[in-house]
Amino acid sequence: DAKTTQPPSMDCAEGRAANLPCNHSTISGNEYVYWYRQIHSQGPQYIIHGLKNNETNEMASLIITEDRKSSTLILPHATLRDTAVYYCIVDNDYKLSFGAGTTVTVRA
Amino acid sequence: GAVVSQHPSWVICKSGTSVKIECRSLDFQATTMFWYRQFPKQSLMLMATSNEGSKATYEQGVEKDKFLINHASLTLSTLTVTSAHPEDSSFYICSARDPIFPETNEKLFFGSGTQLSVL
Numbered sequence: 001d002a003k004t005t006q007p008p009s010m011d012c013a014e015g016r017a018a019n020l021p022c023n024h025s026t027i028s029g030n031e032y033v034y035w036y037r038q039i040h041s042q043g044p045q046y047i048i049h050g051l052k053n054n055e056t057n058e059m060a061s062l063i064i065t066e067d068r069k070s071s072t073l074i075l076p077h078a079t080l081r082d083t084a085v086y087y088c089i090v091d092n093d094y095k096l097s098f099g100a101g102t103t104v105t106v107r108a
Numbered sequence: 109g110a111v112v113s114q115h116p117s118w119v120i121c122k123s124g125t126s127v128k129i130e131c132r133s134l135d136f137q138a139t140t141m142f143w144y145r146q147f148p149k150q151s152l153m154l155m156a157t158s159n160e161g162s163k164a165t166y167e168q169g170v171e172k173d174k175f176l177i178n179h180a181s182l183t184l185s186t187l188t189v190t191s192a193h194p195e196d197s198s199f200y201i202c203s204a205r206d207p208i209f210p211e212t213n214e215k216l217f218f219g220s221g222t223q224l225s226v227l
Contacts, residue, residue: 034215043114043201043218044152087151094140094205096216098152 003027003090009103012082018075020102022088025069031092033064035073037084038101044087047073078106111135112204114219121192122227129187129222131202137182138204142216143175146199158185192226199223 005023012018024033032051036044048055048062050071055062061074075082087101111134121127131141139160144152156177157165164177174196176188185204189196202219 032215036218038152041199041221041223043112043203043220045218046216049215094215095142095154095157096203097154098144100151 003097004088004099006086006088006099006102008100009105012075012078012104012106014080014106014108015077018078018082018104018106020073020075020086020088020104021070022073023070024088024090027068027090028092031090033062033068033071034089034091034096035060035062035086036089036096036098037082037086039081039084044098045084047086078104080106080108082106112138112202112217112219114202114222116222117220118223118225120225120227123193124191126188126190127192127224129189129200129202129224131185131187131204131219133183133204133217136204136207138185139182139207140205141179141185142203142205143177143185143187144201144203146201146221152201155187189224192224194226197224197226 032049034049035047038044048060050062064071083106085101085103087098089096113132115130141158143155145155146152154167155170158177158179160179160182166172179185199221201221203216
């Protein structure tokens, strides 16, 4: 059962912000929202995670709606190296279940 | 952050042979590791959970006799694909649980993956 829904793909212009949406309407109170990305033929790379507050780190910002049913990952200044598949995962266990993700293509 | 090393990064083998993939946690003790498989243009699929000193737990549909997992130490888990066939060709990825999460940011550390091609 897919816990999250993401658009299959999106394009972004280099230097612009990329906003990646994720719906998780069945999220429960103790489940975190995680974002990972996978560049072709590499292992997944952790980006950010949050429970209910918005979070920011050196890579991205995570905006979680008040009802926690959706979130948005923001890459503030996309570069060509940000081209990857981005996975939004909702879980409270260590067995992270990966959905189909969003293929983000950053174009010059 | 902590590092998980996976070896080899790619391997080609003949049909019917066995292939071993290693997953090591380099600077922390990993009591639990996970093995994923990824076919081209598909997402990661969890195969099994590897627990140090005990038998692995396999996900539904994954043959435990086909994919042997050994987690004999706190820093090493191995996945052996036995009697490999072309349909076993895939990208295999391991991950290790961060023992002190949520004090740290990363819940799981992932290896760089192993591309297996069975001829």
